[in-house]
Amino acid sequence: MTLKTSLMMMQACGVLVFSSVLFAETSSSITYDDYLNDWDAKIKEGSDIELQTLQVQGRALSHYKEDEAALATRTSTPIDETPQSVQVVTEALIEDQAARQITDLYRSISGMSQNNVSTVTLRGFSQDEVLYDGLKGDPFGDFSIPQLFTIEQIQVLKGPSGAVYGAGEPGGVINYVTKKPSYEQKNTLKVSAGNKDFLSGSIESSGPANEDASQRYRVGIYSDGQDSYRNNVEEENRIIDLGYAWDIDSNNTLTVQYTDIHQYISGARLRGIPTDDEGNFLADTSWNNNEKSDYQELDAQVFQARLDHSINSWLESNVSVRYFENTETQKYHEISKLIDSDSDDTVDSTQRQYRDQVRTRKGITLAGNLIAELGDHTVLVGSDYFHQKNSFLYSYANKADGVSNLSLTDPTYGQDEVNSYTMHLKTDETTTTDRLGLYVQDQWKLTERLDLLTGIRVDRFEEQYQDYTTSAGKLDYNDTGYSSRIGATYKINDNWKPYTSFSTGFVPQDAADQQKSADGSLFDPEESQQVEVGVRSYWFNNKLNVNLAAYHIIRENILQEDPNNSDLLVSFGKVRSQGVELDVMADITPRWVANVSYAYNDTIVKEATDGIQYASGDRFANTPYHQLGAWTRYDFPSMDSSIAVGADYVSDQINRQGQTVKPYTVYDLSWQTRYEDWKFQLNIKNLFDKEYAVSGFTETIGSFVGERRRVYVTAAYDF
Secondary structure, eight states, rough: OOHHHHHHHHHHHHHHHHHSSSOOOOOOOSSSHHHHHHHHHHHHTTTTOOOOOOOOOOHIIIIIOEEESSTTTSSSSEEEEEEEEEEEOOHHHHHHTTTBBGGGGGGGGEEEEEEESSSSSETTEEEEEEEEEEEEEOTTTTTSSOTTTTTTEEEEEEEEOHHHSSSSSSEEEOOOOEEOOOOOOOOOEEEEEEEETTEEEOOOOOOOSOOOOOOOEEEEEEEEEOOSSSTTTTEEEEEEEEEEEEEEETEEEEEEEEEEEEEETTTTTTBBBOOOTTTOBSSSSOSSSSSSTEEEEEEEEEEEEEEEEOOOSEEEEEEEEEEEEEEEEEEEEEEEEEEEESSSOOOEEEEEEEEEEEEEOOOOOOEEEEEEEEEEEEEEEEEEEEEEEEEEEEEOGGGGOOOOOOSSSSOOOOOOGGGGGGOOEEEEEEEEEEEEEEEEEEEESSSSSSSEEEEEEEEEEEEEETTSSSOEEEEEEEEEEEEEEEEEESSSSEEEEEEEEEEEEEEOOOOGGGBBBTTTTTOEEEOOOOOEEEOOOOOTTTEEEEEEEEEEEEEEEEEEEETEEEEEEEEEEEEEEEEEEEEEEEETTTTTEEEEEEEEEEEEEEOOOOTTTEEEEEETTOSSSSEEEEEEEEGGGGEEEEEEEEEEEEEEEEEEESSSEEOOOEEEEEEEEEEETTEEEEEEESSOOOOEEEEEEEEEEEEOOOOOOOEEEEEEEEE
């Protein structure tokens, strides 16, 4: 009997067991665990049990669902009163799924799928810029994958967010909420081991630093190392996370944080494997175009501080600063050409290029907000400033410079002495960006049922581009962007809470591209606008939460090659994205919960001169029509244990040159148990060891390979 057949039988038996479990209800003031323990105790004691038609606070809606989020409005606002789709992945869900990095959680965020190495596709658009605690400043740069050791929540605001955060992609914005010093003492020691020599260890301590807890601290240290199914690849991560919070008085709280990050991946930057037009790999999924001496290394430091100040009973303020700097070094081989070495019409070898790239970034974000509670109005007035300097140094070597070919079927590594390559300088450039935004927002409780939201924002942005390989000097560009949002939520009753909104956004054009205008005029920024309607609903005494959203996004002013002059550009492109998202959280029984996310998206090119970058015909790369993610967990209180199963389905996609990326479904399994102060957890990812591609790049570079089966065992001790 195969493992897959066995699991299906287990699931069928599980359904029969679950359906036989008595479904009782109790007061909403009783927690989920207390409810189960009290129920079991009464059964054991033979007590008379009186069933009451009251609300049970189950795990899904009490641990997986967040009721409030400040991401969409910069104020503490109930999500049910937010007229735009907001999704939150809580710390409980992150822990249950044993997620170490953002790629582990795509199934739990509807409309999000993997795009490139570290970027995602969100509502049909490539999304690579993220926020931390609502502030710009990504320490992981362009190609390193964010780790979750310092993260408490992941929040996603879907659709254009220009009225709140200024320039950004129209698919939405991703915000990482970091762990802060806590009022209650909590100490955790955690050790994990797994196949492919995975080993990790961490220690976290957070709590009061003095008797009245007016001063608090956090210390976190994390380290891991592992091999890979891909040839030559080894990975190491190290994170040091420090925090200090001080209640200066009853009206002022200062929070300071510092994080140091180191990530090293040998045999990387890890690219894809070439495929044929139907999406079949042309090499074993262990194949890698990189040598063992190739590597990607990230060193980053982040400093962040926030002061919250209560001015009086109706007015409060907050001021934040975030400074970061990082250096990302990449020395790797890249496929430059596919070769049919024996002329049998089958590609069997690759010609490679060697690349030596160093990216350095330094940036600072300042933000300040005034929040006034004026009767039925909550008024926000704020400003933020973002400064970043990026430097990029890039040299390369080709076959003529000593780089050997590599077979797809029988790769022989170590043929070259990398230090003997003849290197050529390709890029030596610096880009300096300054953005200043001013915004005003009003949340008006028009009636007990109807809430209105309006917001406008003005951004001034400047960019300086310096190419040190030419004598052209600096290229400067500055302009102004305008964004707005208007929306409403309405509470029909406790079950139905519909909403609607119209929002806009923009992305400035690069300074280097501004020089390519035919008449010398400046290109306007890319502009986007979204119409969204949705409904949040609650059923069966708040045991089932169903959120449904439909959206229509237009993105325009996309730069295209001038049809009359290939050296120039025109602002002509237009893209339309529309779709539906469905998110379900259910406490099926007091012990059985489920979390399901489904998304349908259709993104097409509406106007273009000769195609749009990253699109083939009228369809964009890595924009699946259908996505379905599920996570279900069943608890066994008598053993203080649980078992959970997850599934992730992504329909077919295309790469940038129109080749098929096959649909895939992968399953995960988790077992968790507690003993006194210990928690033990077993996680199996890609349960059936499926070979698949998560996304595609080009015909030459191929498709990005999904992770094969991984097994992790974790022991955590709270003290």
